[in-house]
Structure formats: C-alpha cells, structure tokens
Amino acid sequence: MTTQSATFGPEEALMLQSIGSLIPLVMAMILSSVPFLATVVVLMSPRRTTTALPYMAGYLLGILLFTGLTGAALGVVPWSMTLGGFFGYFEIFIGTALVVLALVQWHRRAGRVLLSPGWLNRLEHFGPFAAFGSAILLALRPKSVLLAAAAGAVIASGEPTMPQALVLLVVYAALASATVSVPVIMSVIRPDSTMRLLVQAREALERNGSVITLMVLLMIGTVIVGDGLTRL
Template structure:
C-alpha cells in the first residue's frame, strides 16, 4: 500500500491545485448565501471526485489479460495518460501566454448567485473535465497496480479524494466557522489566483505528467 500512497499523493495534489474548483470555491464563499451554497458545492465536489476515481478503479480492474499482461497494459496506459497530461499542461501554458491573464471562465463570476442544487451539480460536473478525468484514471491505475484487497482499494480512493478536495473543503468549513476571519483571506486569495493559478496549474500538470510517464515506463 505504501507504493500506491506515494504515487497517489502527487496526483491528488495536482487535482487539489486545480484553479477552476478553487476559484469557484472563493466566489461562492464571497457571496451572501455562502453557507448553503458552499456546503452544496463541497458535497458535489467530494462525491464527484470519489465516484470518478472509484469507477475508474473498477474499470482498471476489469482490464483483460493474465497478471503479467495486465501489468504491462497498466504501464502502457500510464504512459498514455502521462503524455496527455503533459500536452494538456503545455496547451494551458500557451493559452495563458496568449491571453496574458489568469482569469477563469466567465460563468465563475456569477456562481455565487446560484442556488444550492446548481452548485452541487457544478461540483459533480467539474470532475468531468479532461484534467480531472486523466488524474482520476492515473490514480486508479496506481491503485490497481499494487493488487490489494477491496477494503484497501476503498481506503486509497478515500485517501485520494480527501487530498484532492482539500482546497475546497478546508476553505468552506473554515469560512462557515470563522466568516469574519476568512473574508480578507478569501479576497487576497482571489487576487493571487487571478494572477498566478493558471500558470501554477499548467506547470503542475506537466510535472505530474512526467511523473506518471516515469511510473509507466519503470513498470
């Protein structure tokens, strides 16, 4: 299990540092209805992340072939996913350079006005982004690669989910408990994210992609 944990930590951190869910969290928490909307977004994000990785793990376990063939196929898939992550990071950096701004999608500006059900749905849907799917697939392959029992696999999925969603869960819980203390921090974070998050996220994707390729090649 230790090997799987070491592989999952950087993947989960890459997911946690994704700019879109972090930006959505901040905009929601700066709105008047932050408590209800924040909880809805948190539940949607956690459930979506858990379900995506769990389904990817089940699918990875169903890969055909004998044990050695299965292991070789997992390695090849890891290389493919790693290359896709690197390309996705390069494209994101190129777009960032052309745009000259780290501003996120326009719909994020109004997410604070959405009701609890829409933000719950957005939390689920954000796990269908290409980056989230690739990271979930890489995590699933890391879990399947160590060939553990069901309970251990479930624990690893929960472990990945907890880290991958910490940049959403921690600010939401902290803001609900300490709204006055958190508001100036949220405003400062909003400015920093607008300037740097896209570059940081793209760079992380490239590094993690290289990491996943290395795992796949080494077997």
C-alpha cells in the same frame, strides 16, 4: 532493554506504496486553480450559507465517482494484460495527455487574467442543487478526469482487496478535494479571517494561475510517465 524496529506486512506495505504513488496526483488536484477560484466565488456570494456545503459535497462526490469507476474498470483487466505492461502503457498515456493539456492551456491563457466573466462568476447566483451539480461537473474537467484515471490505475495496479481499494479511494478523494473542502470548512470556523485570505489568494491566482497550472501539469505528467516506464 531491547527495542524492535517497526515492520510492515505485505498488506500494509501495499497500502503505503499505493498512498505514496497517489500523493503527486493529490498535489496536482490541490494546486488546481479553477476549483479554488470557483470556491472563492461560492464563499463570497450572498447565498454561501446554503450553497457552500452542497458545493463541497458535489466536488467530493465527483472525484469519488470517476476515480472509483476507473479503478473498478481497470481492476477487471485480465492478468495476462498486466504482465504485458498494461498499467505502464496506461500511465504513459495519461502522463503524456497531462503534458499536452498543460501546453494547450498555456497557449490559450498565457498573458490573460485567469478568472474571466462567465460561468465561474455565475456561481454566486446558484442555489444548493445547482451548486451541487456544478461541483460534480467541475470534478469532471479534462485535468481532473486524467488525474482521476491515473489515481484509479494506481489503486487497481496493486490488486488490492475491496476494503483496501475503498480506503485508498476515500483517502485520495478526501485529500484531492482539499482545495475546496478546506476553505469551506474554515469559512465556517473562522469566517472573517478566512475571507481575507481567500481574497488575497484569489488575486494571486488571477495573476499567476496560468504559470502554476503549466508547472504543476508538466511536473505531474512527467512523474506519471516515469512511473509508467518503470512498469514496462
């Protein structure tokens, strides 16, 4: 009995390569502390039953919108510019910006508690529409915007068809929003145990959030710069 090794056609190979390039960006989004801390505030608020799902939907929509817009804009870049290393220079710019952002945030937050009184704590008083809108804005923070731009560049650089681009966009947005969607969904399935875990995770992030942010942004920024250099 003979066995044949699995092979992938050009389209499948393109999709797998693009998804592989998106994984580091997804990890940077998942390890983002501010969306998670905001999610904890929403889920521990008295109005969580009416605000949690709109908040999750708003965050997912925000990621979809900006990543999709960036990918669409880069998708119309003239072919002659792509030959000149346009996507490589774009990724180098995004990666460098992430590194600079990491250093700036570290300088501002070093030695301080990450979750301070302010707009995050006011989330517990928001209604469904305010929670939805604040989650969209949360997805448009500088770090999220830079990562979404990098994801859009990854999607556009492979010159996918429209269906392929939509699949990649949905995959990235679904995975990147897991830091919000997973706690929200788990709070519906197993509310008591989820709340205990969220409180523990919140305390850990309040102590170490600045270090986590620094390490993640430095690592991902360096990876993006390196990927950009390979495109030149």
